[in-house]
Amino acid sequence: MSQPELNTAPKEQPVKESLFLKLKKNRLAYLFILPAMLAMIILVFYPLALGISYSFTNMNQYNMGSKFVEPSYKYVGLDNYITIFTDPDSLFWPVFKQTIIWTFTNVSLHFLIGLSLALVLNRQIRGRTIYRMILLVPWAVPSFVSAFSWRWMFNYDYGLFNWLLAKIGVQPIPWLSDPLWATVAVIMTNVWLGVPFMMVVLLGGLQSIPGELYEAARVDGASRIQQFFKITLPLLKPVAFTVTLLGIIWTFNMFNIIYLVSEGGPYNSTQILVTYAYVEAFQNWNFGISTTYGVIILSILISFSVVYSRVLKMSSGEKVY
Amino acid sequence: MKKKHHQLIEEIGVHTFLIIASLIAIFPVLWLISTSFKPESEIFTSNITIAPQNFTWDNYKYVLNLKDGIFFTWVRNSIVVALSTTILGLFFATTAAYAFSRYNFPGKRGMMYSFLLTQMFPGALLIVPYYNLFKQLGLLNSYTGLILAYSTTALPFCVWMLKQYFDTIPFELEEAARVDGLGPWGTFYKIVLPLSVPSLAVTAFFSFITAWNEFMFALTFMNREELYTIPVGLRSFVYYFRTDWHFMAAGAIMITIPVLVFFFFMQKYLVSGLTAGGSKG
Numbered sequence: 001m002s003q004p005e006l007n008t009a010p011k012e013q014p015v016k017e018s019l020f021l022k023l024k025k026n027r028l029a030y031l032f033i034l035p036a037m038l039a040m041i042i043l044v045f046y047p048l049a050l051g052i053s054y055s056f057t058n059m060n061q062y063n064m065g066s067k068f069v070e071p072s073y074k075y076v077g078l079d080n081y082i083t084i085f086t087d088p089d090s091l092f093w094p095v096f097k098q099t100i101i102w103t104f105t106n107v108s109l110h111f112l113i114g115l116s117l118a119l120v121l122n123r124q125i126r127g128r129t130i131y132r133m134i135l136l137v138p139w140a141v142p143s144f145v146s147a148f149s150w151r152w153m154f155n156y157d158y159g160l161f162n163w164l165l166a167k168i169g170v171q172p173i174p175w176l177s178d179p180l181w182a183t184v185a186v187i188m189t190n191v192w193l194g195v196p197f198m199m200v201v202l203l204g205g206l207q208s209i210p211g212e213l214y215e216a217a218r219v220d221g222a223s224r225i226q227q228f229f230k231i232t233l234p235l236l237k238p239v240a241f242t243v244t245l246l247g248i249i250w251t252f253n254m255f256n257i258i259y260l261v262s263e264g265g266p267y268n269s270t271q272i273l274v275t276y277a278y279v280e281a282f283q284n285w286n287f288g289i290s291t292t293y294g295v296i297i298l299s300i301l302i303s304f305s306v307v308y309s310r311v312l313k314m315s316s317g318e319k320v321y
Numbered sequence: 322m323k324k325k326h327h328q329l330i331e332e333i334g335v336h337t338f339l340i341i342a343s344l345i346a347i348f349p350v351l352w353l354i355s356t357s358f359k360p361e362s363e364i365f366t367s368n369i370t371i372a373p374q375n376f377t378w379d380n381y382k383y384v385l386n387l388k389d390g391i392f393f394t395w396v397r398n399s400i401v402v403a404l405s406t407t408i409l410g411l412f413f414a415t416t417a418a419y420a421f422s423r424y425n426f427p428g429k430r431g432m433m434y435s436f437l438l439t440q441m442f443p444g445a446l447l448i449v450p451y452y453n454l455f456k457q458l459g460l461l462n463s464y465t466g467l468i469l470a471y472s473t474t475a476l477p478f479c480v481w482m483l484k485q486y487f488d489t490i491p492f493e494l495e496e497a498a499r500v501d502g503l504g505p506w507g508t509f510y511k512i513v514l515p516l517s518v519p520s521l522a523v524t525a526f527f528s529f530i531t532a533w534n535e536f537m538f539a540l541t542f543m544n545r546e547e548l549y550t551i552p553v554g555l556r557s558f559v560y561y562f563r564t565d566w567h568f569m570a571a572g573a574i575m576i577t578i579p580v581l582v583f584f585f586f587m588q589k590y591l592v593s594g595l596t597a598g599g600s601k602g
Binding site: 052064067138246282291 | 336338342346353366367369412416417427435436439446448450453456459473505509533566576584585
């Protein structure tokens with residue numbers, strides 16, 4: 001946590017050397033970056049531009065063309081956008097609502113549980129290393145494996161959860177066949193999955209707070225609650241904001257859990273924007289609509305991040321990224 | 322006296338909390354392990370037992386022998402794709418990360434943002450153009466296509482991680498090397514790279530794991546069973562046949578254990594690399 005701030009090359013003297021030297025230095029820097037930049041342009045930005053351009057076409061599996069057939073899709077202007085936002089059959093608004101619920105619930109729970117665990121692990125307790133290792137397991141296990149495991153536990157007839165409920169005399173829950181319960185199920189899975197990352201990062205943040213501050217506070221007679229609100233929280237803020245932003249972006253774009261645990265069902269009720277965009281592309285074969293969803297998702301995330309960093313900068317003068 | 326009593330209660334509370342949390346964290350994995358050793362009769366029953374009653378290796382044998390060892394083919398596919406992605410990512414990323422760490426040059430900020438921006442790309446926006454391009458180029462059902470698609474996440478990730486590590490290498494070392502007459506390339510190659518071997522290893526590991534775990538691209542681009550990667554292959558146990566939870570569990574455990582072991586060696590380096598940029602020391 002004590003690395004230098006981004007964008008300030010460490011220990012570099014302010015360049016007041018001759019212009020020639022500066023240019024020469026930069027030429028080398030550009031040369032060093034060239035391969036990566038070229039790869040990014042070919043692999044990321046070119047396909048991205050293509051994807052955006054597809055969102056203005058009626059591309060589907062029949063008119064997309066192939067090695068042997070000329071593509072025959074047409075530009076349709078903003079039709080896809082209009083369809084998505086206004087068509088009565090469009091699932092955009094329900095899916096958008098589900099995405100917001102999904103992201104907000106997940107990230108809040110990740111943060112709250114992660115912070116509580118980090119606070120506890122930051123104390124001098126016996127077995128801290130072992131606890132820490134066990135608590136990291138959900139992060140270490142490949143997410144598709146976790147998804148399968150949870151899906152198995154949610155099984156209506158033979159699953160663990162309904163068996164446990166039966167033991168205490170509760171009716172079995174239709175985990176994956178009822179819209180509300182399916183939402184609960186995917187969120188449970190993803191909360192389990194996301195807590196460890198939040199926990200380790202926040203723990204790192206806590207450990208970088210100098211112990212002398214707490215000592216001084218104790219000498220001044222501050223209670224532990226006061227210490228938490230006056231020292232811990234303010235000093236944790238930069239880390240907390242960064243990791244929350246990352247968490248929001250990742251959760252918003254989380255594909256595996258939804259797709260593998262609930263398959264977006266029942267009746268698309270647990271679909272979020274990314275999984276639904278995938279369904280539009282590879283189940284309904286509407287590539288035009290699917291890429292339009294992609295553009296909408298990207299716009300939402302970029303505008304959100306910009307606003308988020310602005311608010312953060314205004315509130316504290318700190319920089320995210 | 323009262324104070325001591327208070328402390329004891331607090332300690333019990335803390336440990337109870339941690340033990341419950343640990344149980345929740347580890348349980349889905351334990352459950353998979355237990356499932357993988359149960360015979361079929363203990364799977365499809367409402368009379369569940371936590372531990373297998375008739376312990377058996379049959380599920381593992383079944384998975385390993387399935388269709389002349391197709392499980393090994395899946396593992397091989399995953400290794401080929403993940404390893405190539407990692408090598409490609411590191412190869413392109415190392416010098417760029419070094420430049421980002423050591424030089425201040427016009428356009429640096431913009432370029433770094435463009436790398437970060439890729440974090441926000443929904444796979445759905447790239448997968449369609451990729452699918453289309455691969456279809457035209459005949460790259461569907463090929464390792465090459467999948468590797469190229471994975472590099473889109475691997476490359477920015479490697480640049481970002483390595484930059485954080487290079488930032489921690491003291492600049493004085495390089496100055497000393499330059500005084501001794503090494504050029505910038507020589508400094509990078511002979512001083513910085515050898516010092517960075519551990520961080521290169523960690524970055525490589527995590528970029529390998531990301532590709533190893535990827536599901537969406539693999540599902541879409543690889544349609545032939547002998548080309549499946551592990552996640553897509555395992556999914557066929559869950560969805561296509563009758564749901565064979567015991568076989569899925571055996572397969573899942575076999576590929577999870579090695580990942581878990583390595584992960585615990587590597588995890589502490591990942592966290593500092595990922596978050597250093599956003600936190601002030």
